[in-house]
Amino acid sequence: MVQSALWDFLRGQFTRLPYPETTFTDQVVIVTGSNVGLGFEAAKHCTRLNAAKVILAVRNLDKGNAAKRAIEEATGRRGGVVEVWPLDLSSYESVKAFAQRAMRLPRLDVLLENAGIAGPPYRLAEDNESTITVNVVSTFLLGLLLLPKLRETGQRYNNTPRLPHLVIVSSGVHYFTKLPEQSAPEGKILATLNDKATANMGDRYNVSKLLEVLFTRELAARSPLPSQAGNARGKGGVIINYLNPGLCHSELARNAGLGLKFMKFLLARSTEVGSRTLVHAASAGEETHGQYLSDCKVSRVSPLVSNDTEKHGGKLHTRIWDEIVRKLEAIQPGIMQNL
Template sequence: MVNLNPFTYFHLPADFLGSFLASQFTTLPYPDADFKGQTIIVTGANVGLGLEAARHFVRLGASKVILGCRNKEKGDGAKRVIEVTTGRMNVVEVWQVDLSSYESVRHFCDRASKLERLDAVVENAGIATPTYEEAEGMESTITVNVISTFLMALLLLPKLRSDALKYNITPRLTIVASDAHEQASFREQFAPVIFTALKSSKYQSDRYNVSKLLEILTVRELGPAMTSSGKPKVILNTLTPGFCRSELMRHAAFPLNLLGWIGKLLIGRSTEMGSRTLVAAACAGEDTHGSYMTDCKVKDPSKWVRSEKGKEAQKRTYKELLGVLEEIEPGVTKNI
């Protein structure tokens, strides 16, 4: 018999449900920030949260909004939708990038380094798959959501810092995480080498949750490291958009697909509402640096993240991730 108790099936902390439901029914402020003259990159922008965030950036006056999409044809379709609904032409560009390929990430970042200016990067692209697949020699969810995401972040930091000086601006680098991090069992934390343990199909059902947890842990380490470097300021933050009626769970297996469908129907945010969190992070203040945001405001991540065990795992995963990134792109951690 399938266990449909949400607290056991979804590994929910005892204090999670109340705050989660309160958040889901919170009406977020409609974006009204001025992005005039800015160039903004949004990955995973052909659908859902990324599309809606990109539409807001265009509506709010950005000079150039780059849609980073794995499928360029779908990206071109998103561009047409944005142009029709905002009435602004020649603002959106579609660039192909596949986060399951490190070479694709390198090519994308090299192209971005040649932009006239770059004000904000919203790393929204991610996957959730119930089946074990490998990409670049690692489980695909970890490759896409964690390794490639931070490879892109470190490769783009020099450009963001250069333009901070050139244009007297404070660029933003936003990583879209999830409150799913609170559901992570993260059994790999006990392994001698965490990233080696993640290359396994043993706990695939937990892999997406773990990937979002690793994003938050990394931002909490990377933010202070960026500050202590003494280099030009870039605000790094991470956020949860909440539980949205997006396509993220389209590959989910039973009973998660059924539970997800019911949940979206009853309490799911629209992707437009969820996208407001991305826009807020892309213009947020210095208080968000190295921090996690919920409902467009800084909020503490899970109790486990803040616990001694969480802090220990945070330092271990960060150190290991930097080692992985150095193997992929020697010297990239010097960009921190």
């Protein structure tokens, strides 16, 4: 199955991806991690495609403002269309402050969660190893805090061409971990990942992306669209999907070893081409709700994920869901009422 995944990866790297043309007219879009790389290019596409407001959610405001100027220059759209807001996913208070500000927006049509970190050094951020804090806990903390705003937008503007979107930028590397930490006692997977003495940082980015996939699938399953729930369309549903942008030239793996850098030299997509997968997910239809997207189409998840659902009653899904939910409730009591 690993060989099949590798073949899919190689074939995908040379797949021609459609250039984004779907309009974002009147929409408000937030893109995290958007001062560079995939997030920057995705924000530029959304601005070009007539979004009413594109918010660059960034850790470094100077770099964010430089990105804002570059997007305005490239698209010719000025006058406050692009805004720069501070967001540090290594801080729960920063995430909560950002969400409180976003809740005051007149509408929110797309939350495109692109920000993430990858790198071997072990360090703590809040109460977890930093990769887990940034890529998993804070990502879903922000998503759940803003889910009511997305749902409200769907209710208020139910004559728009499509429902609001919560998009998680995951990765095909979720195929390449077996999550050995799942052998931990019940309720202790995250605690085991936080143990510096046993942490396998070479596998940590893969693990974080697997946790994203598992949690997003459960989140979507517990947030059915109105059409799926048998109700009238457009009554506040939110399309939740997650995607693999492929191997791209970006700053994400700037701490990578020579092997990955050489692979990127040979195979990586340009940053702009990779960003097309983000924009596709942010404008895709209801058929993508709960689905994993790769090469701008619905694709298969890893056997560890699919077999867990089909053969074992979703035990791993449930364990990951329960542990992350407990952590989110400790950070923001009552957050799960936002479902």
